[in-house]
Amino acid sequence: MAPVTSPQPAAIENRTMTINMGPQHPSTHGVLRLEVTVDGEVVTKVKPDIGYLHRCFEKYAESLGDYAKVVPYTDRIDYVSALHQEMGYVIAVEKLLELEVPERVEYMRVILAELQRIASHLLGIGTFGLDLGAFTPFLYCFIERENILRILEKVSGARLLYNYLCVGGLMRDIPTDFTSDTWEFVTSFRPKIKELNDLLTTNSIFIDRTANIGVLPAEVALNYSASGPMLRGSGVSWDLRKNDPYSIYDRFEFNVPVGQGEMGTVGDCWDRYIVRVREMEESLKIIEQALDQMPGEGDVKEAVPRRIRSKEGEVYVRTETPRGELGYYIISEKSGPYRIKARTPSFVNLSILPAISKGALVADLVAIVGSIDIVLGGVDR
């Protein structure tokens, strides 16, 4: 009988699999494509592929040839926090033209910006919860966000892309019931934060999913020049409203919440999340102070130039948006803008993704992307 030879075992191949996450995927927050190399479910490599929403902002800024006309296009850079995009741009142009803005307008801008910050954080928190499978907190956040949108719509006439700030002032007068509406919102919103904490923040499944995940050490964050909650989540107290005040932010009392690693390591997803929640409370404080101090009378269009006469010069202005540092670099000629470059926080923050998602599971990758809170309009511009 011939000896039975067992077949030689084929060399065990350790093969990785490449999967495309996006451009159509429920948790990429838009049209981001991630080229994910996985070994089983463990992510070995992530490569973000961007450009699916490139909308030629800089080309438009050059082609329109008018500073006023660019404002609605800045809205569309980061459509979740449109007022912040406008504010940065408008401040930059005002600095270039050396315009003085009335007091009332400054207060109004700050209040609107903080309302917008709350709205934007609500969306960020909600979609983060959605990424982790919690559907209901997302809708509760949207109910609150809807209340803010109602105020903003009353002021500007639009729900999402406001085009309300203009160089030197505001596009329209402030409606009479703005103050009372805002007070009403501020008082009704505080208990809702507590409810959100009950439902999501302290939920132990949520903590299990976010603590110690996607840890971003402070050093790495600084090296990648991260900003906003992404940087503050890593324990670095850096907020342009405090550290380099623009507009009238130096008049208000507020804290800069930073990640402390309460549930795990400093700089994990939970820290980034809690920074957003606490920032909403700080924004409420700013709104309350601003409402108290705002002058009741005054023409908001006082300083608005009838025609903007461009000047030669260069200017860089940075502001703190809900996602981080937004910078506008304007090179101006006599005839109008020569080049307007927007430095958006989403793009910079996204670039950290490959560094912090190595070795995570696919489910963690979703959580990490959610905690960065990118807006693809800001990434691709």
Added chain:
Amino acid sequence: MVQTLKKSWTTFKTIFTGMGVTMRHLLQPSVTLRYPEERDELPSGARSKLFVHIDDCIGCKLCERACPVNCIAIETVQATKDVDLGKTSTGNPKRFWITTFNIDMSKCMYCDMCVPPCPTECISMVPEYEYSEYDRNNLLFQFSELSADKVTEVKEKAEKEQEEKQRKKKEAARKKKAQKADQTSKAKQKNSEG
């Protein structure tokens, strides 16, 4: 072991806290707006559709120039002297026939920048948002009320007047030239004499 039990206990506790919150919401009335039956009242100045009172338009094209997306197209023809187009409701005299006033709402970005420059307040945002269409071409709104015949008639008239004007201008120019030539020649004469 104790730690595991403790952790399980907190897990249960937080799960029940969360479920308590959702149960409270389950018993609360909903916040939903039942859209086709109920409608929210839009705030004054809501931006949802552009409308032009063409009677009030004086053809100054300021809105066209203010529009960042160039979705407004206006063509005007100067009215001849024998026609009086009347005045707008704000009292501005009208001097142009508006032969075309098209707004392409499929391009518009609802930025509201065309509204403030208008001197007669004839272009405005109206709170009407229900105009979805099966065909995109229906989103091109034409506000000019002149018929095609009228447009050609007006154009011809204006052209004629223009020609007349041009002729007159030319004549005047020629006369001027002649005079100038006259003067220069006279001056030359003087010079040569002097």
Added chain:
Amino acid sequence: MGLLDKKYHDSNIIIVSLESALNWARKSSLWYEQFGLACCAIEMMATAASDYDFDRFGIIPRSSPRQADVMIVAGTVTMKMASRIERLYEQMSEPRYVISMGSCSNSGGPYWEHGYHVLKGVDKVIPVDVYVPGCPPRPEALLEGFLKLQERISNETIIEPRETEQESTEEEKEPIEVE
């Protein structure tokens, strides 16, 4: 639905043809593809959220195109994205519908003039059933777009191919240059 319908027109007998029943089913359960492109996607989310609630109309999101009936093109379609949208549309199972939401996907919108990277209207790559104007459209406007789509579906016949598809076959698709 010919003679019988006329015969019993005034009587109490209800004649529901198979076709209208099927159309009713189609229009009552329009599941949309959970897929947003830009600003309009946020308004799409707001429409699905509690304040406006898509679910009242039986409209729910599905994240896989295979199970979706209607694709809401919500936002700016760039050249890079256009081919992907076409692909997603092909992955959907018949009967499928497309709602173009907002100026950008209607005709390029704010980016039609200098937007070198923006597709001037999503109807260049896929047939569109309803155009919803707005930048972005209000949630109510999107709901109205859905009502228009339902109207269109209830007038459909099973035998004849749909209008838009006829158009799309007749029309020569313009080649898109993707750089």
Added chain:
Amino acid sequence: MALLIFATLPLLLIVGYALFAIWLERKVSAHIQDRLGPMRVGGWHGWAQTIADMLKLIQKEDIIPTNASRFLFKSAPFVLFAASYAAFSVIPFSSAYIGSSINIGVFYLLAVTSLLTLSVIMGAWASNNKWSLLGGMRTAAQMVSYEVPTIMSVLSVLVVAGSLNLMTISEMQTGNDILGFLPNWLIFQNPFLIVAFIIFFISIVAESHRVPFDLPESESELVAGFQTEYSGMRWGIFMLAEYADMLLLSLLGAVLFFGGWASPFGSYLSGPVWGFIWFMLKGLLFVFVMMWMRWTLPRYRVDQLMEICWTILIPVSFINFVLIALWEMTF
């Protein structure tokens, strides 16, 4: 003929229940989220919504991807449905109706439901889609692991009940004798059975893949998990089977712990018809709790899921099993 009618009764029940449960789920989720849910289709609170959904799914194009394994892809949903349908045959719906009163009922049920894993893997692998594959692998791991605590908690009930026949188990729970007013349900007969019930409930939530254990079809991670490539009625059958599975396990819980069709008020309001109503009410209560949980909680990660199963549920269920046996020996 009578046999045929007898056999199709559960089918009607399952289809009717699934239509109702999907509608209920949408309503419950909507009201939890301060919404209204289906309101327009069919008039009163959108009662016809799921009927319309089903009619539409039947009309949809049935796509089979080019590179799919055709036979496996096509048959997977039917295997899944057949498995959960077959398991219904040993469920005692009321004192007068049971598909088959076999003396290994519990064993049969657990064996048949294991087929679910197989069919999910079939569908996931045959789709030739990476997301499906990941979903399928997750499902396999999850269902195989969670079968251990399920079986352990069922075994601990069997120790108390002393029978594998579900009809017998139901029958012995009629009456109101414990402490004079509590019904004779097994959960009241042995204090350790409460722990067993908690373990059982957690496991059935995991086995019917509901939040917080809905990893196989977790939308935000795997698009739609193993169902990604399915369209039309094939997908509808997956959905149907999922809801049927949920009901099956809830009903099993009702039989094993809460007296099956036994009335909570002793002999008052009992009888075959009332028995059926009580039985369905008990099952639907569990279904409601599962829905309530689903719309409250985030989901676990796949390794945490396994950790809960192997480090907490299985050891606890083993210890509990021993304790129950000791209790039975002493009292």
